[in-house]
Every structure is written in C-alpha cells, then in structure tokens.
Amino acid sequence: MNELKFKGEWNEAKGKLKQKFAQLTDDDLLYSKGQDEELLGRLQKKLGQGQDEIRKIIASL
Numbered sequence: 001m002n003e004l005k006f007k008g009e010w011n012e013a014k015g016k017l018k019q020k021f022a023q024l025t026d027d028d029l030l031y032s033k034g035q036d037e038e039l040l041g042r043l044q045k046k047l048g049q050g051q052d053e054i055r056k057i058i059a060s061l
Contacts (some may be wrong), residue, residue, distance in 0.1 A: 013061045020057075021047060 010057045014029045031039050
C-alpha cells in the first residue's frame with residue numbers, strides 16, 4: 001500500500017486515534033496530502049510500532 005487509505009474524513013480518524021492512544025497530540029496527527037511517510041514516521045516514533053502495524057490501525061478506523 002503506497003498511500004494511506006482512510007475510511008471517512010481525516011478529522012474523524014484523528015479523533016479515533018486520539019481516543020485509542022491518549023499520548024497522541026494534534027501535532028503528531030498533522031497530515032497533508034502526499035506526506036504519508038512523514039505522518040507514519042511521527043506515529044511510529046510516538047507509538048513505538050512498525051509502519052505496517054500503524055497502517056493496519058489506521059485502516060481499521
């Protein structure tokens with residue numbers, strides 16, 4: 001999967017991620033089109049999980 005696929009709007013996904021992972025901040029969840037790898041890197045660093053696992057979490061929202 002080259003691009004992150006979101007079910008619904010990113011704002012809704014952000015809210016769900018913040019509920020699931022209380023340590024995430026708005027800055028951690030900043031997303032601009034084409035900056036998938038940057039977002040994944042921030043989440044990977046903050047959550048201590050691999051990119052594949054983070055992609056699965058986002059896809060499941």
